[in-house]
Amino acid sequence: MVPLWMFLVVSAALFSTGLYGVLARRNAIAILMSIELMLNAALINIVAFWRYQAPENVGGQVFAAFVFVVAAAETAVGLALIILIYRRHQSVIAEDVNVLKW
Amino acid sequence: MDINWFSADYLPWLILFFPLLSFLIIVLFTTHNKTLSGLVALGGIGLSWVLSMIEFVKVVWASDAELGHEVFGSSFKWLDVGLTTVRMGVLVDPLTAYMLLMVPLACVLIFVYSMGYLRGDPYYSRFFAYLSLFAGAMLTLVLADNLLLLFIGWEVMGFCSYSLIGFWFQKKSAYEAGVKAFMTTRVADVLMLVGIGYLFAVAGTLNFREILYNEEALHHLLEVSTPIIGGSAAALIGVLLVIGTIGKSAQFPLHVWLPDAMEGPTPVSAMIHAAAMVSAGVYMVIRMFPLLSAGADFHHGDFSTPMVLMALVGGTTALGASILAVGQNDIKRILAYSTISQLGFMVAALGIGAWVAAAFHLINHAFFKALLFMASGVVIHAMEHGEHHAHELGAHEHLPDPPDGLQADYVAPANDVRRMGGLLDRIPVTAITMAIGGLSLAGFPLLTAGFWSKDEIIADAWHGTTEGFPLALFVLVMLVLAAFLTAFYTARMWFLAFWGAPRTESARYAGIGSFRNRWVHSRWAAARRLEDEAVSPQDSTSFRLMELPLIVLAFFAIFAGFIGVHEDFPLFGLLNNPLHHFIAPTLLEEPRTLALDGLPVLVSILIALGGLTLGWWLYGQRALAAEDDDPTEQALGPGLWTALQNRFYFDAFYRRYMVQPVERFAVVMVQAVDKETIDGILDIFAEIATVTGEFFKRFNSVVIDGVGDGIPRAIARGAREFREIQSGRIQQYLLYVVIALLVISTLLLYQAR
Numbered sequence: 001m002v003p004l005w006m007f008l009v010v011s012a013a014l015f016s017t018g019l020y021g022v023l024a025r026r027n028a029i030a031i032l033m034s035i036e037l038m039l040n041a042a043l044i045n046i047v048a049f050w051r052y053q054a055p056e057n058v059g060g061q062v063f064a065a066f067v068f069v070v071a072a073a074e075t076a077v078g079l080a081l082i083i084l085i086y087r088r089h090q091s092v093i094a095e096d097v098n099v100l101k102w
Numbered sequence: 103m104d105i106n107w108f109s110a111d112y113l114p115w116l117i118l119f120f121p122l123l124s125f126l127i128i129v130l131f132t133t134h135n136k137t138l139s140g141l142v143a144l145g146g147i148g149l150s151w152v153l154s155m156i157e158f159v160k161v162v163w164a165s166d167a168e169l170g171h172e173v174f175g176s177s178f179k180w181l182d183v184g185l186t187t188v189r190m191g192v193l194v195d196p197l198t199a200y201m202l203l204m205v206p207l208a209c210v211l212i213f214v215y216s217m218g219y220l221r222g223d224p225y226y227s228r229f230f231a232y233l234s235l236f237a238g239a240m241l242t243l244v245l246a247d248n249l250l251l252l253f254i255g256w257e258v259m260g261f262c263s264y265s266l267i268g269f270w271f272q273k274k275s276a277y278e279a280g281v282k283a284f285m286t287t288r289v290a291d292v293l294m295l296v297g298i299g300y301l302f303a304v305a306g307t308l309n310f311r312e313i314l315y316n317e318e319a320l321h322h323l324l325e326v327s328t329p330i331i332g333g334s335a336a337a338l339i340g341v342l343l344v345i346g347t348i349g350k351s352a353q354f355p356l357h358v359w360l361p362d363a364m365e366g367p368t369p370v371s372a373m374i375h376a377a378a379m380v381s382a383g384v385y386m387v388i389r390m391f392p393l394l395s396a397g398a399d400f401h402h403g404d405f406s407t408p409m410v411l412m413a414l415v416g417g418t419t420a421l422g423a424s425i426l427a428v429g430q431n432d433i434k435r436i437l438a439y440s441t442i443s444q445l446g447f448m449v450a451a452l453g454i455g456a457w458v459a460a461a462f463h464l465i466n467h468a469f470f471k472a473l474l475f476m477a478s479g480v481v482i483h484a485m486e487h488g489e490h491h492a493h494e495l496g497a498h499e500h501l502p503d504p505p506d507g508l509q510a511d512y513v514a515p516a517n518d519v520r521r522m523g524g525l526l527d528r529i530p531v532t533a534i535t536m537a538i539g540g541l542s543l544a545g546f547p548l549l550t551a552g553f554w555s556k557d558e559i560i561a562d563a564w565h566g567t568t569e570g571f572p573l574a575l576f577v578l579v580m581l582v583l584a585a586f587l588t589a590f591y592t593a594r595m596w597f598l599a600f601w602g603a604p605r606t607e608s609a610r611y612a613g614i615g616s617f618r619n620r621w622v623h624s625r626w627a628a629a630r631r632l633e634d635e636a637v638s639p640q641d642s643t644s645f646r647l648m649e650l651p652l653i654v655l656a657f658f659a660i661f662a663g664f665i666g667v668h669e670d671f672p673l674f675g676l677l678n679n680p681l682h683h684f685i686a687p688t689l690l691e692e693p694r695t696l697a698l699d700g701l702p703v704l705v706s707i708l709i710a711l712g713g714l715t716l717g718w719w720l721y722g723q724r725a726l727a728a729e730d731d732d733p734t735e736q737a738l739g740p741g742l743w744t745a746l747q748n749r750f751y752f753d754a755f756y757r758r759y760m761v762q763p764v765e766r767f768a769v770v771m772v773q774a775v776d777k778e779t780i781d782g783i784l785d786i787f788a789e790i791a792t793v794t795g796e797f798f799k800r801f802n803s804v805v806i807d808g809v810g811d812g813i814p815r816a817i818a819r820g821a822r823e824f825r826e827i828q829s830g831r832i833q834q835y836l837l838y839v840v841i842a843l844l845v846i847s848t849l850l851l852y853q854a855r
Contacts, residue, residue, distance in 0.1 A: 019840065023833050031833075095831055 007048035015041035028082045028092040032075060039071045110160040110174040114192035114245045117153045117202070120146040121209075121238035128231040139227035140217045143234045147213050150241060151206035161199040162684070173311070175247050186306055193247030193310060197461065197688040200681075201244045201385060204465045208377035208472050209237040211651035215476050216369035218647030219483070229269060233373065236262035240378035244385065249298050249308040252389075256294075256350065256382060260287050263379050267366035279362035286359040290349020297342025301393075304335045314392040315690060324397045336396040340408030343390055344415070351383030351445045354419040358753050360442055364434040364517075368479030371434060375441045376472035384448045384464050387412065391457055392690055400455035401694070403571040413453025413573050417580035420446030422750075424587035428594070428734060429746020431520050432513040433478045436595050440543060441471055443584055447559055450577045456562030457693050458682050462666040463555035469662050470542035470552055473655035477536035480648050481599060484529050485516040488611035515608070519595060523726065524604040533600045535652040540596050542659040544589035545710040551663030556585060557706045558666065564702035586709040593717020594734065602725020670698035 014037055021034025043064050050060020086092050105112055124146030132138045161174065177191020194202075216233060220226050236259060243255030261284075268280025302308055304326050305319055313319050326335035347353065352360035360380070364371055374380060387394060398406035405413070420443050427439035444467045451460040515521060526533040542552035560581055566574025604610040666681035679695075686693055720733040735743045748754065827838075 023837055023840070094833055099830075 004048060004052045007044060011041045011044040011048065013041075014038075014044065026093045026095060028085070028094050028097075029079075031094060032078050032082065035078075036071065036075065039067060043067055108156075110157060110164065110194065111176045113153055113157045113160075114175070114194055114198075117150045117157065117206070118192070118238055118241040118245055120149040120153075121234045121241065122146075125231050125234040125238060128227055128234065133227045133231075136226040139230050140213075143230035144210070144213045144217070146234055147206060147209045147237050150237070151210045154202040154206045157194060158199050158202050161194060161196065175311075177247060188250065189248070189309065190251055191247040191309075192245040194245065195688050196685040197389065198244055200461065200465065200685050204468050205240055205244055205377050205381075206237075208468055208655075209240075209373070211654055212369050212372050212377060212472065212476070213237075215372070215479070215648050215651045216367075219369050219479055220367060221647075225269070229266070229367070232262050232266050232269070233369070236266065236373060236378055240382060243382050247310055249301065249310070249390075252386065253295065253298055256346075256386070257291065259379055259382060260284060260291065260350075263287075263363070263370075263374055266370040266373070267363045269366050269370065273365065275362075276365040279359075279365040283359040283363050286356050287349040290346050290356055293342050294346025294349075297339045297346070300335065300342070301339045304339075310389070314390070317690060320392060320396045320690075323393070334397065336393060337407040340390070340394040340396070340406065341411055344387060344394065344408050344411050347383040347387045347449065348415055349383070350386070351380045351449065352442050353383075353415050353446060353449055354422055355752070357419060357423065357442050358749070358756060361430075361435045361438040361749065364432065364438050368434070368475060368482065371438070372472045372475035372479070375437070375475055376468040380441060380445055381464060381468055384445055384460070387449065387452055388457065388461050388464070391452060394452070395455065398455075400566075403566075403569060405453070405455075405571075405573055409453045409455070410573060411453070412449050413577050416446045416448070416450025416453055417577045418446070419443065420450055420584040421580045421587075422446075424584040424591065426746060426749055427591045428587055429738075429743060430591075431747070432517045433481060433519050433522075433595060433599060434475070434517055435513075436519070436591060437471070437474050437478055440474075440588065440591070441467075443588060444471070444543070447556065447581060447584070450581060451559040451562060454563055454566050454571070454574050454577050455693075456559055457689065458666075458685060459555060459558035459562050461685060462558055462681055466542070466551040466555045466659075466662050469655055470539045470550075470659040473535060473539035473652060473659050474543065476648065476652055476655070477532050477539060480529060480532040480652070481522070481525060481536075482516045483648070484525065484532070485522065485608050488528075489516065489608040519598040520726075520732065521606045522599040522604070522609045523602050523606075524600070524609060526600040528609075531649050532652060535649075535656040536600070537596060538656045539659050540592040541714075542663075544592040544714055545585060545706060546714065547707040547710060549660060551659055551661065553706070553710065554663035554667055556710075557703055558668070560585070560706045561668075561696060561699060561702040564699060564705070565696050568699075582705065582709055585706065586713045589710045589713020590717045593714045594721050597717060597721035598726060601722055603727070605727065668698050669695070671703075 018034045018037030018039075018041060021037060022031050025031050025034060046060055046063050046067070050057075050063075054060070082092055085097050089097060091097070107113065107116060121143075124142045127142050127146075128139045132142055157174075164174075173193050173195040175191055175193035177189040180188045180190040182188075213230075213233065216229065220229055223229065239255045239258035239262060241255075243252050243259070246252040246255060264280045264284035266280075267283050268277040270276045271280075298308065301313070301323075304323060305313055307313065307319075313323075320336065323336040323339070324334045327333050328335055328338045330338060349356045352358075360374075363374055366374075394408040394412070395406055398404050398409055400409065423439045423443035423446060427436050427443060430436045430439060444463070448460045448463050448467070451457075451463065538550070542550035545553040545556045547553050560578065563574050563578035563581060567578050665679075667679060669679045682693075682695060726732070738746070745751065
């Protein structure tokens with residue numbers, strides 16, 4: 001059986017990739033996608049920990065399901081916001097949208 | 103309290119109130135409206151006059167039944183001074199009522215005259231304000247029931263005379279004259295105040311009724327002994343009070359201020375010489391006579407110290423001033439010396455106990471001297487008018503520039519009698535009224551007021567002489583000589599001004615041109631072939647305002663004397679001497695009536711006529727021509743004449759030995775005390791303060807400002823840096839979050855170990 005640390009390494013790599021994407025990409029859609037990567041890294045962690053630490057309970061699966069739903073909802077809302085921003089500013093580049101600054 | 107303001111007890115308050123009120127109204131509200139100011143002033147004094155007449159009538163009605171030593175009056179508690187209370191109040195006894203007959207009336211006439219005289223003056227309103235205050239103060243003094251209130255009026259008048267003599271303050275001579283008048287009278291006032299203070303200390307009251315109407319109080323004053331002057335408190339106080347009068351009434355040796363007071367506008371001269379100021383001085387000694395004569399039995403040749411002082415000073419002044427008047431060329435200065443001389447008559451009369459005569463002469467003199475001054479004002483106006491006219495016609499006269507300050511022998515061109523002549527044709531109304539005033543002053547027999555009162559004084563002195571009192575003899579000789587000179591200089595003045603042909607272009611074109619005058623003038627001009635002259639309507643009004651009072655006063659200058667004619671006098675005595683019977687009850691012991699003696703009457707007729715004749719002989723018989731020398735000057739010789747014109751060098755003497763030493767002393771004191779000592783100390787203080795201040799300034803700018811400003815500045819700088827953080831870039835924010843998370847988790851990790 002694959003040991004737990006391997007899952008955690010994959011998860012950490014995925015999270016770091018996502019984090020890098022969020023911090024470094026300028027395109028808002030790419031940022032959104034990177035967030036999905038980070039969520040997925042979290043999901044891997046959740047499921048891995050559930051499987052290795054407390055397989056007798058269904059808590060981990062329930063958490064994972066909740067995260068799916070929340071991520072889907074979040075993506076829908078985020079995408080809607082991005083589209084609205086695009087309509088207004090003709091751009092999805094994050095730096096260009098600084099209306100919250102003031 | 104129920105006060106009926108129109109009862110004789112309270113009415114006097116109103117009399118003195120209205121002029122003071124108009125002073126306030128003019129000063130506070132109507133300064134910018136000249137006409138209104140004039141009317142307010144006239145209204146105030148007019149009301150006073152009406153009320154005075156009412157009061158006078160009430161006193162006359164009451165005089166037999168109620169008035170003896172009882173008087174009208176009311177008072178209120180003014181201040182508590184420990185053991186006793188000072189009350190302020192008014193008092194109307196026959197003497198006061200008698201003064202009320204003259205003062206407000208003369209004031210009204212002076213006010214009317216001033217409205218003409220000062221027409222167009224830039225400080226017209228202020229003039230009337232001062233004049234109202236002057237009148238109010240005089241009435242306060244006359245109506246006062248105690249010496250303190252009298253002194254208050256006395257001092258306010260001193261201030262008014264100062265500001266009115268110096269009214270034309272642009273002229274150096276005028277303000278110097280104001281200062282001179284103020285300072286000279288102040289010297290006397292200080293001594294008088296000492297007397298008042300001493301009187302209060304000894305008698306415990308200043309109320310006239312409690313001192314003058316009270317034999318016990320007078321007796322007490324006589325018994326208190328003092329180391330100086332006559333030994334009794336009464337004598338010392340009396341002498342100090344008489345000194346007050348010497349200053350106020352310009353008696354020798356403090357007479358120097360009065361001739362200079364001529365620098366003020368002519369209505370002021372009339373006011374000072376007739377209705378107020380100098381009359382106040384004489385009024386005060388008349389009022390205080392019971393105290394001044396306390397212990398004396400002057401009917402039997404026993405005179406008290408103050409009386410001797412008064413007789414000596416008065417006699418000297420009467421003669422000295424009349425000698426000086428002879429040598430003056432300034433028409434107003436002649437009159438000024440005449441006033442000094444006449445006041446000397448009154449003071450000398452009091453010195454020998456001729457109380458009624460002094461009071462009689464005071465009022466008569468006020469009327470005819472006011473008349474003479476106002477007439478001289480018209481003459482001066484006419485001369486100035488003539489000068490303008492002469493200029494317009496191209497007749498240039500070279501007039502000397504006026505000197506910078508006061509000079510004893512300087513005479514302004516318009517005032518100079520030598521430059522007049524022939525004014526009788528030009529200003530007949532003034533000439534005639536002035537002749538009446540002059541005759542009254544000279545004591546022209548039987549028909550003029552001045553004769554009766556002067557005769558009364560001489561008769562009293564004569565009577566004393568026949569009883570063998572040396573003091574009365576001294577007074578008699580001095581006054582007879584003075585009366586002779588009075589008649590002479592009056593004639594000289596009148597003939598020089600009005601008689602003969604004009605001696606200058608100014609006099610040739612002199613004129614005032616009221617409607618009345620023009621009518622008279624045209625008659626005279628037609629008869630005497632004088633050229634007619636152009637007159638503006640404004641001039642016309644102003645001169646009518648000036649001539650009206652002259653005519654009224656001329657009436658009094660003749661008829662005011664008949665109230666005091668001796669009962670036994672043929673024909674004129676039929677009036678039964680109402681004056682004597684009226685004011686006699688003012689004194690504790692009624693002054694007795696002297697038997698009529700023909701000789702002094704004859705003497706006084708002879709000296710008056712003699713003086714006038716001499717004047718006529720020298721100046722009237724053949725009028726002076728422009729190139730002639732003054733006959734008096736020729737007769738006296740240049741040395742004496744110059745001495746006369748320089749007023750016997752009294753002014754120079756005072757300037758040299760009193761004023762200049764004080765000035766030098768002041769300069770030294772300024773240098774030594776002020777500049778060096780006081781300024782030195784102050785400089786040290788200033789240095790200390792500067793150093794301390796500098797230290798505090800540093801401390802403030804470095805420490806307090808450093809801390810106070812540093813904190814907000816640091817906050818501002820921090821804020822500016824924090825602002826940079828908020829860039830609006832989400833990724834940057836996230837980066838911070840990640841860094842923060844890393845840091846926190848690292849810390850937690852270490853802690854966990």
